Amino acid sequence: MKNFTFYNPTKVIFGEGTIEQIGAELSSRDHKKILFLYGQGSIKRNGVYDTIINSLNENKIEFVELDGVKPNPVLTKVHEAVALCKEHKLDTILAVGGGSVIDSAKAIGAGALYDGDIWDAFEGTIRVKESLPIFTILTISATGSEMNTNSVVTKENEDKKWPMLTGPCSYPVVSIMDPKVQAELPISQTINGAVDAIAHIMEFYFDGSPNTDVQDEFSEGMIRTVIKHSKILLADPTNYESRSQLMWVATLALNGVISSGTKGGDWATHMLEHSLSAFYDVAHGAGLAIMFPAWMKYVHEDNIAKFAQFGERVFGINEGSDEVKAVNSIYAIESFFKEIGAPTRLTDINVSENDLEKLADNASMKGALGSVKKLERNDLLEIYKLAF
Numbered sequence: 001m002k003n004f005t006f007y008n009p010t011k012v013i014f015g016e017g018t019i020e021q022i023g024a025e026l027s028s029r030d031h032k033k034i035l036f037l038y039g040q041g042s043i044k045r046n047g048v049y050d051t052i053i054n055s056l057n058e059n060k061i062e063f064v065e066l067d068g069v070k071p072n073p074v075l076t077k078v079h080e081a082v083a084l085c086k087e088h089k090l091d092t093i094l095a096v097g098g099g100s101v102i103d104s105a106k107a108i109g110a111g112a113l114y115d116g117d118i119w120d121a122f123e124g125t126i127r128v129k130e131s132l133p134i135f136t137i138l139t140i141s142a143t144g145s146e147m148n149t150n151s152v153v154t155k156e157n158e159d160k161k162w163p164m165l166t167g168p169c170s171y172p173v174v175s176i177m178d179p180k181v182q183a184e185l186p187i188s189q190t191i192n193g194a195v196d197a198i199a200h201i202m203e204f205y206f207d208g209s210p211n212t213d214v215q216d217e218f219s220e221g222m223i224r225t226v227i228k229h230s231k232i233l234l235a236d237p238t239n240y241e242s243r244s245q246l247m248w249v250a251t252l253a254l255n256g257v258i259s260s261g262t263k264g265g266d267w268a269t270h271m272l273e274h275s276l277s278a279f280y281d282v283a284h285g286a287g288l289a290i291m292f293p294a295w296m297k298y299v300h301e302d303n304i305a306k307f308a309q310f311g312e313r314v315f316g317i318n319e320g321s322d323e324v325k326a327v328n329s330i331y332a333i334e335s336f337f338k339e340i341g342a343p344t345r346l347t348d349i350n351v352s353e354n355d356l357e358k359l360a361d362n363a364s365m366k367g368a369l370g371s372v373k374k375l376e377r378n379d380l381l382e383i384y385k386l387a388f
Contacts, residue, residue: 007168
């Protein structure tokens with residue numbers, strides 16, 4: 001196991017009926033004038049909006065509202081929000097939604113205190129060192145952004161969907177998570193969230209780090225949990241216990257616990273997907289369901305033992321050589337994605353074969369990807385071909 005420092009200051013308030021605590025949490029830290037950021041209106045249909053407004057008013061919290069954050073968040077909305085923060089001298093951001101809203105909030109929080117264009121942090125020319133405090137209310141479980149510093153935003157005019165170079169100031173201060181509010185989500189969002197959680201776990205699991213018994217046991221158990229409870233939710237979307245399990249797993253998948261002592265993840269698959277959704281605006285989880293099996297098929301021979309272990313411990317694949325187990329493990333995860341209704345081929349989302357070269361060019365803009373196997377532009381093209 002590699003040396004590591006684990007740090008995660010986010011306070012999590014988890015459970016039914018917890019959203020009404022947001023006003024008191026803000027007031028207790030003397031936050032008085034906030035940006036209330038959310039997506040495309042679902043919180044007004046499920047009662048979350050009214051609960052938040054009542055809590056803010058009861059605690060005398062002033063707020064400026066901004067809605068319209070897209071599922072694949074864009075830089076123009078970040079710029080709009082930064083301008084609001086500066087104009088109204090807002091001191092805090094409350095992000096209500098899923099990863100897209102929370103990722104946007106992190107870019108906004110940093111941009112509000114930066115004299116230049118916060119896209120500089122996505123280009124890697126600066127690292128974020130200060131941010132407005134961020135509070136979150138999670139309504140869609142997938143990205144784990146509620147308990148990490150990650151932020152991914154698309155610069156539309158350049159087709160760049162890139163992560164921001166962040167620091168500890170981008171951790172949310174408080175994240176409130178009520179599983180019950182997810183009961184009425186479209187089933188596609190539950191499916192995408194399940195895939196996203198598994199993909200995050202697998203990025204660390206397959207990054208080539210040796211001697212990670214603790215991390216492996218955590219990871220394998222979490223993937224089995226996602227598989228179990230996503231199937232339950234397909235049959236019964238209102239099942240509170242399964243909502244709770246899936247919500248917490250998605251958070252744990254990317255809050256630093258399983259990445260500690262590893263190389264920090266492979267992440268080639270995520271960059272392959274970012275290029276895909278930059279052009280096609282596909283949901284992140286749907287893109288990952290397509291790209292992860294293709295990536296696995298391309299690189300598994302560079303880490304046969306780990307892929308065989310994955311098949312044994314997650315899917316009970318015990319027959320044959322390690323090579324056979326490794327290959328069967330890939331088809332097992334792909335079959336699971338199909339079973340829950342996720343796309344597994346680029347043709348499923350109407351990607352044109354003529355665009356594969358363009359996708360490879362885009363994904364390789366920052367150079368070689370991956371840790372298990374260094375992937376150059378032509379490698380990325382072959383993976384897209386495997387996904388077609």
